[in-house]
Amino acid sequence: MSSLNTVTEQLTRAGQAIEHDSFAIIDAEVGPHAYEPGQWPVVRRMIHANADFEFNGLTEFHPQAVEAGVAAMLRGGTPVVADVEMICSGLSAPRLAHFGMRCHQFISDADVIQAAREQDSTRAVQAMRKAHRQGLLEGAIVGIGNAPTALLELLRLIQEQGVRPALVVGMPVGFVSAAESKALLAQEQRVPWIAIRGRKGGSTLVVAALHALLALAETRQQAPRSHP
Numbered sequence: 001m002s003s004l005n006t007v008t009e010q011l012t013r014a015g016q017a018i019e020h021d022s023f024a025i026i027d028a029e030v031g032p033h034a035y036e037p038g039q040w041p042v043v044r045r046m047i048h049a050n051a052d053f054e055f056n057g058l059t060e061f062h063p064q065a066v067e068a069g070v071a072a073m074l075r076g077g078t079p080v081v082a083d084v085e086m087i088c089s090g091l092s093a094p095r096l097a098h099f100g101m102r103c104h105q106f107i108s109d110a111d112v113i114q115a116a117r118e119q120d121s122t123r124a125v126q127a128m129r130k131a132h133r134q135g136l137l138e139g140a141i142v143g144i145g146n147a148p149t150a151l152l153e154l155l156r157l158i159q160e161q162g163v164r165p166a167l168v169v170g171m172p173v174g175f176v177s178a179a180e181s182k183a184l185l186a187q188e189q190r191v192p193w194i195a196i197r198g199r200k201g202g203s204t205l206v207v208a209a210l211h212a213l214l215a216l217a218e219t220r221q222q223a224p225r226s227h228p
Contacts, residue, residue, distance in 0.1 A: 022048055030056050038066040042194065042212040049208035058197045060186055065167060066213065068192040072141055072166035073217040076100040079140045080210070081131045081165075082203075083107065083124050083150035083172075087143050090207035095214045106130045107147075124150035132157055143169045143210060145203035148177035155184055158191060168193040169209050173201035 026047050033056050035043055046055045062068075072078040080096070080103040082088050088103035096102060106112050106127040115126040124147030131137050137157065142165045144151045151170045157163040170185040170193055172178045182195045194209055 026053075029053070033057070035059075035061075036066075038070075038216065041216060042066065042209050045208045045212040046205050049204050050202075052200075054200070055196065055205075058200060060195050060197060062188075062192040062194070065192040065194050066216070069141060069167040069169075069194075069213040070217045070220060072139065073099045073101065073214060074221060078166060079104055079136050081105070081128075081136050081140045081142045082206070083127065083144040084146045084203055086203040087145055087206050087210075090203065091210060092214070095211070095218075099214070099217065104131065104136055122147065122149040125153045128153040128157065132161065132163060137163045137165055140165045141167045141169065141210070143171075143203075143206040145169075145171050145201060145206035146173065148172040148174060148181040151181040151185060152177065155181070155188065158188065165191050167191070169206050170195045171201035171205045171209070173199065175199060 023044060026044050030044075030047070030053060033040065033043070039061050043055055043059045046059060047053055077100040080088075080091065080101060082103055082105040084107050085105050088105050091103055107123050109127070109130065112123050112126040112130055115121075115129075116123045119126070128137075128150050137154070142154060144154065151168075151172055154163075154165075154168065158165075168185065168188075168191055170182055172181060178201060179198050182197065182201070185193050185195050186197075196205065
């Protein structure tokens with residue numbers, strides 16, 4: 001898969017030039033990296049989102065992660081399940097619509113809040129369970145940028161309930177269970193994943209990673225097909 005990322009959200013030539021120049025600066029200043037051609041556009045857009053070059057090295061990929069994410073987008077209609085509304089708000093609606101995709105999150109639903117109170121758990125745990133009950137996790141792209149408990153619950157569902165998302169983008173930020181939940185994700189071999197080592201993360205990074213994958217999917221879609 002090419003590392004070129006020619007599809008952009010920028011609607012003006014000035015905006016496109018700024019984005020192009022930003023990526024060129026990152027490529028010039030990042031130094032050596034070990035990422036594959038399909039992985040680097042994801043890491044580069046994450047660096048672009050936070051101006052933090054430490055994501056060169058902190059970002060880890062399951063070997064099939066990029067291909068699985070792009071394939072899920074190209075299938076059309078693949079749901080995105082997020083732990084918080086910020087991810088759904090940050091994703092480009094036209095880009096999702098292009099592939100017939102929709103972002104779902106349940107963190108503030110009344111039944112989720114009630115269940116969390118009754119079971120003395122977190123809203124994030126109950127939101128993942130609700131997504132599972134609605135059949136949204138199977139074959140989905142799951143983005144977790146805020147709540148480590150959401151990622152831990154998703155891993156439990158994968159291990160105990162046989163849930164198989166197409167891709168997990170697990171990047172919860174924080175000091176309690178954030179690093180630990182991502183370390184567990186990095187050991188998971190049943191589903192493809194993209195993760196960040198340590199405490200760093202956040203919804204902005206999940207959005208950046210998903211936008212990079214959407215751009216790669218659009219680039220793949222637009223590529224001329226070879227004829228025998």
